[in-house]
Amino acid sequence: MVALIKYEIQKVVLNKSVMGACVVFLLVLGGIFNIYLINSRLHTSFHNTMTNSEAVQKNIEFTSKYVGDLTMKKVQAAMNDYSEERTIDPDGGMFNMYSYYTLNTFAKDSGTLFTSIYDSAQAGKVFPVDKSEIKTLDQAGFNQPETGFLQTGNFPTWSILLDALDRIFILTVLLIIFICSTIFSSEVSSGIIGLLLSTKKGRTQSTIAKLSAAVIISVGIFLFSQIATTLLFQILFGFSGWNVSVQANLMWHVRDFPWFINLLQVFLLTRGFQLICVLSIVGATCMISSMTKSPFTSLAISLGGFFAPQLLLRVIKEGTMHTILYLFPSNNYGTETLLELIQKNEGFLLSSVAGNLLALVGILLLLKLLCDLLAYWRVKVYRIS
Structure with missing residues (x-):
């Protein structure tokens, strides 16, 4: 199985289209670094009287x-x-x-x-x-602790970091969808699906290997982009302000957040949640890829499925459907958005921060599992024509 997974990873990585997409990804990533970190809002100077480091x-x-x-x-x-x-x-x-x-x-x-x-x-x-x-x-x-005080400090730089990471998440998702849309459909379009499925492991272990390779590559891309951004942030700004209370980040609107956590904990919480989002997106895209005959079709449907809930949210302003739309990663991946969602006592899933967070994570992981099972079943029953 390990050998099969390595083979599937190598096959994806050496794909020329994927290599080209990775180059574009790095170029755009560099542009985001330049706009949101190197020349961030913190560096605003109307008369250019000081350098960025100054x-x-x-x-x-x-x-x-x-x-x-505070x-x-x-x-x-x-x-x-x-x-x-x-x-x-x-x-x-x-x-x-x-x-x-x-x-x-x-x-x-x-x-x-x-x-x-x-x-x-x-x-x-x-x-x-x-x-x-x-x-x-x-x-x-402000929601204040019964004993002690909220902690204040250098919240602007951490707001800049998390804003940049949220934008990079979208870029990462685009690359992941592009890669995962080729996992199954590329073999159908090239005409080799019949040969692969006729082998002993073609309908079972090979399918599991493909799904595993998609997860490994996607998680690797996500971690690379997040770690690279965080390291650049440390070089440019340092980590001053990590212990500021989330309520005391005045650039956000979560002053009444129930948990007394700091910005470093918010960073870890939201990175973990975005990783869960990545897993659900990988599962959905691979499932779509298993049911289409060309990578282009898989890509178009997957991109539409990712961005459609975001567009619908602008039209549907209230009601049960409005709540359901917030279950999709395109509507809940943002740091401030996630915090505002899970702190809701009414109008979302449950009546507590922990309950809302666990429910969101559970739904996304369930989606990943169901999509993997559907992809596996689709390949298992695929008729060679």
């Missing part, structure tokens, strides 16, 4: 002042710092993401406050933010 160091200086317990004193300090920085450089310079999102979250009328700060900065004055109406942690909707 922008990262400046961000560390900004956030280091606020690392630790208190109203730190909120007030961050908002005051934003007003002072605008006065020093009214038209741009470094984009202080920490202070910006703090002000946007806690100001009762953030739009008016931003305008007032800008107008005062243009006049060379520091706007007195402490005289504005500011929300408390409770008023802002």
